[in-house]
Amino acid sequence: MTYASYHDRPYPCSEPGCELRFVRSSHVKRHVDTVHRHLRPYQCTFGGCGKYFSRSDNLKQHEKTHQRSP
Secondary structure (H helix, E strand, O other), rough: OOOHHHHHOOOOOOOOOOOOOOOOHHHHHHHHHHHHHHOEEEEEEOOOOOEEEEOOOHHHHHHHHHHHOO
8 A cells, every 4th residue: 555645635624734635534633633733532431541532542552451451
């Protein structure tokens, strides 16, 4: 799989001054929510950890660290 070139990325970021472009419109939304709006809707509920994450897959990866702890 090759990295998409600038011209293969039809969806630009909607934030002023940000020149990033994306292959999928859903990636633009994810980018804006996490980078520009700093949204972190997913919270770890393990034993008072309380860390927040922008994506559910990142939360799931983080939860594995609690499983490894003694």
